[in-house]
Amino acid sequence: MTLLSSVTGRLTAAALLVTLAAPASAQETPQSGGVANVAIQPEPPGLMLPLVQNAPTQRVAGNIFEGLLRYDTDLEPMPQLADSWEISDDGLTYTFHLHPGVKWHDGEAFTAADVVFSADVFLRETNPRTRAILDHVESIEAPDDETVVFTLKQPFPAFIQAFEVGTMPMVPKHIYEGTDFYNNPANNHPIGTGPFEFAKWDRGSVIELDKNPDYYEDGKPYLDKIYWHVIPDAASRAAAYENGTLDIMPAGSVENFDIPRLSGMDGSCMTEQGNEFFNPFAMLWLNNREGPTADKRFRQAVMYAIDRDFAKNVLWNGLGKVPNGPFSSTLAAHDDDLEQYPYDPDKAEELLDEMGYDGKPVRLLPLPYGETWTRWGEAVRQNLEDVGINVETESSDVAGWNQKISDWDYDIAFTYLFQYGDPSLGIARTYISSNIAKGSPWNNVEGYENPKADELFAKAAVENDPEKRQAMYDEVQQILHDDVPLAWIMELAQPTIYRCNVHDLITTGIGLNDGFKNAWIEQQ
Amino acid sequence: MSFFRRFAQNRGALVGLIILALVVLLAVLAPFLYPDSPWRMVQRPFLAPGEMAGFPLGTDTMGRDVAAGLAHGAWVSLLIGLISTVVALAIGVPLGALAGYFGGKIDDALMRFTEFFQTIPNFALAIVLVAILQPSTTSIVAAIAIVSWPPVARLVRGEFLSLKHREYVEAARLVGQTHRDIILKQILPNTLSPVIVLASLMVATAILLESSLSFLGLGDPDTMSWGYMIGAARTVMRQAWWLSVIPGVAILLTVLALNLVGEGLDDALNPQLARQR
Numbered sequence: 001m002t003l004l005s006s007v008t009g010r011l012t013a014a015a016l017l018v019t020l021a022a023p024a025s026a027q028e029t030p031q032s033g034g035v036a037n038v039a040i041q042p043e044p045p046g047l048m049l050p051l052v053q054n055a056p057t058q059r060v061a062g063n064i065f066e067g068l069l070r071y072d073t074d075l076e077p078m079p080q081l082a083d084s085w086e087i088s089d090d091g092l093t094y095t096f097h098l099h100p101g102v103k104w105h106d107g108e109a110f111t112a113a114d115v116v117f118s119a120d121v122f123l124r125e126t127n128p129r130t131r132a133i134l135d136h137v138e139s140i141e142a143p144d145d146e147t148v149v150f151t152l153k154q155p156f157p158a159f160i161q162a163f164e165v166g167t168m169p170m171v172p173k174h175i176y177e178g179t180d181f182y183n184n185p186a187n188n189h190p191i192g193t194g195p196f197e198f199a200k201w202d203r204g205s206v207i208e209l210d211k212n213p214d215y216y217e218d219g220k221p222y223l224d225k226i227y228w229h230v231i232p233d234a235a236s237r238a239a240a241y242e243n244g245t246l247d248i249m250p251a252g253s254v255e256n257f258d259i260p261r262l263s264g265m266d267g268s269c270m271t272e273q274g275n276e277f278f279n280p281f282a283m284l285w286l287n288n289r290e291g292p293t294a295d296k297r298f299r300q301a302v303m304y305a306i307d308r309d310f311a312k313n314v315l316w317n318g319l320g321k322v323p324n325g326p327f328s329s330t331l332a333a334h335d336d337d338l339e340q341y342p343y344d345p346d347k348a349e350e351l352l353d354e355m356g357y358d359g360k361p362v363r364l365l366p367l368p369y370g371e372t373w374t375r376w377g378e379a380v381r382q383n384l385e386d387v388g389i390n391v392e393t394e395s396s397d398v399a400g401w402n403q404k405i406s407d408w409d410y411d412i413a414f415t416y417l418f419q420y421g422d423p424s425l426g427i428a429r430t431y432i433s434s435n436i437a438k439g440s441p442w443n444n445v446e447g448y449e450n451p452k453a454d455e456l457f458a459k460a461a462v463e464n465d466p467e468k469r470q471a472m473y474d475e476v477q478q479i480l481h482d483d484v485p486l487a488w489i490m491e492l493a494q495p496t497i498y499r500c501n502v503h504d505l506i507t508t509g510i511g512l513n514d515g516f517k518n519a520w521i522e523q524q
Numbered sequence: 525m526s527f528f529r530r531f532a533q534n535r536g537a538l539v540g541l542i543i544l545a546l547v548v549l550l551a552v553l554a555p556f557l558y559p560d561s562p563w564r565m566v567q568r569p570f571l572a573p574g575e576m577a578g579f580p581l582g583t584d585t586m587g588r589d590v591a592a593g594l595a596h597g598a599w600v601s602l603l604i605g606l607i608s609t610v611v612a613l614a615i616g617v618p619l620g621a622l623a624g625y626f627g628g629k630i631d632d633a634l635m636r637f638t639e640f641f642q643t644i645p646n647f648a649l650a651i652v653l654v655a656i657l658q659p660s661t662t663s664i665v666a667a668i669a670i671v672s673w674p675p676v677a678r679l680v681r682g683e684f685l686s687l688k689h690r691e692y693v694e695a696a697r698l699v700g701q702t703h704r705d706i707i708l709k710q711i712l713p714n715t716l717s718p719v720i721v722l723a724s725l726m727v728a729t730a731i732l733l734e735s736s737l738s739f740l741g742l743g744d745p746d747t748m749s750w751g752y753m754i755g756a757a758r759t760v761m762r763q764a765w766w767l768s769v770i771p772g773v774a775i776l777l778t779v780l781a782l783n784l785v786g787e788g789l790d791d792a793l794n795p796q797l798a799r800q801r
Contacts, residue, residue: 234759235759235762255759257585257759257760257763261763310565314565314569314585314586314587315586366745371756371759374741374756375585375586375756377745378563378586378745379565379586381563381746382561382563382564382565385561385563386564391746392746393745393746394658394745395658395659395741395742395745
């Protein structure tokens with residue numbers, strides 16, 4: 001509990017206990033030793049997390065690299081490389097006190113200079129999302145080896161959410177300074193401060209991580225080794241879990257229809273925790289520029305026509321949540337009182353009649369991410385046809401899907417987006433008109449323009465008073481809810497299936513991506 | 525002996541004809557038996573065959589009626605099989621006829637062109653074509669026709685080569701008939717029997733090709749076909765084997781029936797070649 005005592009954030013012991021108690025464990029004291037065999041799907045393109053942000057990279061490299069903070073399942077900050085931190089009352093100065101005596105995997109000392117280098121030099125160059133956040137930052141300084149001060153240009157309350165390992169991983173200055181970041185030989189053997197060190201990578205087969213024997217938190221990590229197994233075929237992965245080759249199946253490595261079977265096996269546990277920070281939000285882009293989808297009544301009709309509970313129960317095995325509006329329910333700014341769009345085909349038909357929909361076919365572009373998404377496209381098409389909308393389904397591969405959405409060449413298209421813990425980080429980007437630009441499938445591709453919404457998002461992001469900020473976010477949620485710039489279809493669940501003798505696997509809102517620092521295996 | 529008597533002498537062909545008739549009947553009656561879209565989600569998913577009255581073949585992963593899918597899929601499979609065969613014949617017969625009749629440089633040119641298509645594996649070419657053209661019923665018919673016309677051209681050319689020096693052709697030429705009349709009225713009718721037999725087998729191949737494309741996810745996404753049903757059910761093989769097996773058996777029976785009928789036609793149209801039974 002030495003960790004807890006040093007926390008100055010708003011972390012409560014109760015929250016931690018709830019998190020830790022997730023799997024009912026017979027034994028409370030962690031045991032050292034043991035090896036974790038984990039599925040990784042698909043194989044990551046690289047493990048140098050500060051350069052590569054793909055989901056599988058984050059999942060593996062979260063063990064090697066660390067950020068200054070972690071976040072619990074309520075998205076409250078927790079200490080990691082920073083033991084404690086202070087935010088000035090005007091919201092402009094963020095001071096972090098680093099954990100003393102931290103070493104890089106190669107034995108060099110980790111200091112405040114590394115933090116300044118990582119944020120101010122390395123990530124500004126390599127990570128566009130971090131760069132956008134750092135645009136709010138005036139200066140980053142290291143008054144001594146264990147203190148870092150971020151000074152902001154204006155208050156930006158979401159800034160405290162930006163220190164997670166995927167957003168701001170720490171990079172060793174002594175290895176990267178003055179080199180070509182993308183071609184540094186160390187990229188093949190990443191050096192971090194994390195609880196596990198990179199050992200070996202047999203491409204197409206297995207990634208091996210070893211325990212960091214000099215880790216700065218006493219006794220941690222508990223595991224000796226982590227093996228990440230690359231098994232591209234879903235049925236083979238399921239079989240590998242059944243026969244005991246694999247112990248942990250992260251979200252996305254098990255087909256939805258297999259979840260009940262695998263999680264129902266003897267000694268098999270499942271949790272939906274560890275999803276709170278990203279909370280992938282499935283949506284339908286509706287092209288606001290042209291065709292029937294340009295009419296607000298048509299877009300509302302789509303919301304009424306789609307049977308989202310059916311998709312949740314049948315396609316996602318009851319996991320996930322039907323959203324009531326543009327903000328996901330795990331965000332603090334989420335408005336619970338927003339009126340839900342029910343499944344109401346009659347209402348949808350009424351709206352279509354009112355606008356005088358002439359039967360002009362609309363194109364539907366499903367997400368080419370596998371079985372479930374294809375089936376989902378079929379279900380949505382049927383829902384729309386049931387209320388009299390003519391639908392033509394288009395097929396494409398991932399590259400074609402990216403291309404069509406980036407070029408705005410679609411009528412209705414599936415997608416899902418991460419929330420990143422705060423509306424100004426994960427949500428505003430989808431609705432503000434300054435974010436309309438061809439060439440990216442992740443910005444305001446629906447072409448929604450509403451000066452009022454723009455203003456509210458802009459003001460809320462830099463409003464330091466939580467109540468005023470919430471009032472603005474409530475207002476913008478109501479506006480978006482009524483305008484339906486796009487259809488909100490599901491907050492996706494990210495179930496992790498694992499053997500019940502693995503304890504404390506997921507202890508934060510970032511889930512497996514936060515590393516296996518606390519995980520331990522109960523010996524038989 | 526009449527044509528049908530000769531055909532019926534081949535018992536297999538008779539069985540094939542009966543199965544084929546049933547499939548055609550199913551396809552024609554589909555809109556009346558299941559007036560709703562086969563994509564409609566009507567019951568809870570994964571109902572086994574016979575588990576619930578009204579769903580004799582059960583429901584699929586999304587609660588869609590398998591029987592409705594099978595009926596509507598029959599229509600799609602037969603239609604794609606027939607149309608693509610007609611298109612392939614429309615390409616292959618004229619090319620083969622011209623090459624065989626005129627010979628020489630025309631023959632060389634046309635046959636090299638045909639060989640160009642024959643050297644590329646059928647299925648690979650079909651996949652590439654559908655992928656480039658975007659999957660739709662039209663592009664699938666086009667792709668199947670494009671990969672299946674070369675054998676027709678070669679067969680017709682062979683027939684023309686052997687028939688063009690027959691006495692009745694010489695006679696037609698002596699009385700001054702035009703090339704066009706000789707090709708269309710004298711030789712072509714005499715090449716029809718082998719072409720008909722080949723066509724019946726081509727329909728079977730086309731159905732298989734369409735199913736394979738749909739299985740790989742390259743089918744028309746708005747069309748319920750047997751191949752799609754198998755492809756969508758493949759991953760749930762362990763939970764619900766019947767979802768793959770039922771449309772699989774349907775494909776097997778239809779293709780088998782077409783082959784049997786083709787063999788019967790062969791016997792009936794070429795009595796001198798018919799095997800002794």
